[in-house]
Amino acid sequence: MNLIQAKSNVDLIIKSISRGRRGRERLMNMGIREGVIIRKLSQQPFRGPIILKIGNSTVAVGWRMAEFILVEEAGE
Amino acid sequence: MKKILLMGNPNVGKSAIFTRLTSIRVIASNYPGTTVEFTRGNTKINSKNVEVIDPPGTYSLEPTTPAERVATKLLEESDLKETVIVNVVDSTNLERNLNLTLQLLSTDFPVIVLLNFWDEIRHRGIKINAEKLSELLKIKAIPTVGITGLGIQELRESLKEVEKSDFNIGKEDPWSAIGKIVQETQVLQHHHHTFLESLEDASTHPIAGFPIALLVLLFSFTIIRFIGEGLIRWVFEPFFVNIWAPFLMRISSLLNHSGFWHNILIGKLVNHEIDFFQSFGILSTGLFIPIAAVLPYIISFYLLLSFLEDSGYLPRLAVLLDRLTHQVGIHGMGIIPMLLGLGCNVPGALATRIMETRKERFIAATIMAISVPCMAQIAMIFGLLGKYGFRGLAPVAGTLFIVWLVLGKIMSKFVSGESPEIFTEIPPYRLPYFKSLLKKVWMRIRWFLKEALPFVLIGVLIVNLLYVFGIINFLSQIFGPFISKILGLPPEAIAALLIGFLRKDVAVGMLAPLSLSMGQLITASVVLAMYFPCVATFVVLFRELGFLDMLKSTIIMITSAFFVGWILNLIY
Structure with a gap:
């Protein structure tokens, strides 16, 4: 599933990022990369930005970009 | 040494460190050919005048915005023998910040790392071993708090003599190298949500x-x-x-x-x-x-x-x-x-x-x-x-x-x-x-x-x-x-x-x-x-x-x- 479909406030592990090299690089600079655990905090309505927690930082990601971030629930 | 370049990600408290380090007279100037502003000031090290430059914050040396481009350019233009990089790091986000640190270490400039917001890590349940980090990166890593001035004196002392680090990650993937460093230097503990954190969540909540x-x-x-x-x-x-x-x-x-x-x-x-x-x-x-x-x-x-x-x-x-x-x-x-x-x-x-x-x-x-x-x-x-x-x-x-x-x-x-869409810390x-x-x-x-x-x-x-x-x-x-x-x-x-x-x-x-x-x-x-x-x-x-x-x-x-x-x- 992608980040938009994922549940809020559970640990999610990033499976892959299906974006071009540049997009991946920008995400990576913020620490968003494969294998990392993130949490979705909230999602603005009407295809608004998604707020993520990654480590101790909070990041806002646009809707279209979030569609490219594929995640899985990390479980316990 | 004639110049200190304060490099760091956005929002790491660079300007407070800059203010602590420099005298009152500060000039904001545009990078030639752009409208991107950066500030410069002066300080005394070894009773000699040293220029301190505060470029815009950047996440990496491969820039994506005009402001980040200026930060990289200011670095590239600096004289290798006369410049020291002070890399301001947000201690509460060590892993992400170390990405830029490793990129800076792969240049030929001498680097000092400041672990800023040191006072915030405890209530966030983070423990960082600064000595161990110094040892691994083969450079000085100084805990600092911009607001109180903690660590600034030590920074001044360290600036008197800075050597280039011979740290080299070789062919290793930077993120896996960072992962190893973080594992050896940082311990995370569970911590309770503070009131401020709840307020942070509420202020981007779609309804509240x-x-x-x-x-x-x-x-x-x-x-x-x-x-x-x-x-x-x-x-x-x-x-x-x-x-x-x-x-x-x-x-x-x-x-x-x-x-x-x-x-x-x-x-x-x-x-x-x-x-x-x-x-x-x-x-x-x-x-x-x-x-x-x-x-x-x-x-x-x-x-x-x-x-x-x-x-x-x-x-x-x-x-x-x-x-x-x-x-x-x-x-x-x-x-x-x-x-x-x-x-x-x-x-x-x-x-x-x-x-x-x-x-x-x-x-x-x-x-x-x-x-x-x-x-x-x-x-x-x-x-x-x-x-x-x-x-x-x-x-x-x-x-x-x-x-x-x-x-x-x-x-x-x-x-x-x-x-493009919003993408911001x-x-x-x-x-x-x-x-x-x-x-x-x-x-x-x-x-x-x-x-x-x-x-x-x-x-x-x-x-x-x-x-x-x-x-x-x-x-x-x-x-x-x-x-x-x-x-x-x-x-x-x-x-x-x-x-x-x-x-x-x-x-x-x-x-x-x-x-x-x-x-x-x-x-x-x-x-x-x-x-x-x-x-x-x-x-x-x-x-x-x-x-x-x-x-x-x-x-x-x-x-x-x-x-x-x-x-x-x-x-x-």
Whole structure:
């Protein structure tokens, strides 16, 4: 599933990022990369930005970009 | 060593470290060929003068925005033998920050790492072994707290002798190298959600966020008015009325209350006295408008905006308003130039540099210049229309907002290029470091005094000369019929429109003696706000956008201004 479909406030592990090299690089600079655990905090309505927690930082990601971030629930 | 370069990600408290390290005298300058600003100052190391440079924050040495490009360029241009890099790191985000650190270590510069926000890690359940980090990276890693000054003395000592690190990650993937370093130096423990963290979550919450934003904005405007009006009532007006006016009256009697020089310096006397709004001499109205009517609001506005900026609220507002700004083809961070533009359009135009693409910068700069009146103008519009209250002010604000939305919508359809989405870090709420905050406010005020004051004085001078030589009368006769037909304004208003090119506040002030009706004042205020940016903004936009885009932008401004003015004239 992608980040938009994922549940809020559970640990999610990033499976892959299906974006071009540049997009991946920008995400990576913020620490968003494969294998990392993130949490979705909230999602603005009407295809608004998604707020993520990654480590101790909070990041806002646009809707279209979030569609490219594929995640899985990390479980316990 | 002659130079210290403070490199770091955005929001790591670089400016507080910069303020701690440097003396009071700080210069903000533009990187050549760009409008990206960075600050420089001086410090003494080994009793020798050393320049300290604070480039814009960057996440990596492979830049994605013009601001990041400047940070990388400043590094590339530095002399290897004379430069030390001080890499400011956010200790609460060690892993992400180390990415830039490793990139800096792969250059040939000597590096010192500052583990900033050291006081915050404990209550976030983080433990960092700074010695171990020093050992692994083979450089100094100093825990610091910008606000209290912790670690600054140690930094000064360490700067006396810095060696280049021979740390080398070789062919290893940087993130896996970082992973290993973090594992050896950092321990995470469970911690409870603090009140501040709950507030952080609430202020970007899709429902709770909006009432919070409304409260913050209402509160901000109340404070701005309170401080601004207070300064005017208790400081600036008493000075002008009790000290300056009697002094000018003495000059006036020396000049026999009339003549060419009297008109230029003092202006017309109203009921044998100086009327600071209507006399229109260089020393009367020319000084009163920028200093007593506008400056107090500039001070209070930038004090508050800088507080919102440094406390971390603005990116949250950007997230909430992202859907709205998307309508005009820019992402949520585009509200930052708009808000800055409310103070003065020039910093607003400069702030468009945070946008990534040309399309976004063009749209943001154009709609900002058209429909965001600066504090100078707002103060004057309040002065003219304030007596009508909501009935007089709301149509001006409402019209400008509609123009912002409609024009932006049209441009987002027709301007070619990409409108990327919002992608930004949202820093935690922090109490701003008061000294850096004041430094920032002072730099912005100084900018206003340096750039705006001369233009106001020149503007008043030109108005007087135009009157003396009958040029205004001549132009009123030519353009008067056009102005009164389209905009419903008396022919004399042409003088205000002309001066509006120089200064909007002076132009709005010129409407005062014309005894216009409320409808006419509304039309004139809106047209003056829209039709052209003042000279100072024009120059910056010109540098920012280039000749062709500026020409397009100007055509859009003038046509839409007269169109909207015509419609308002039909309504009122």
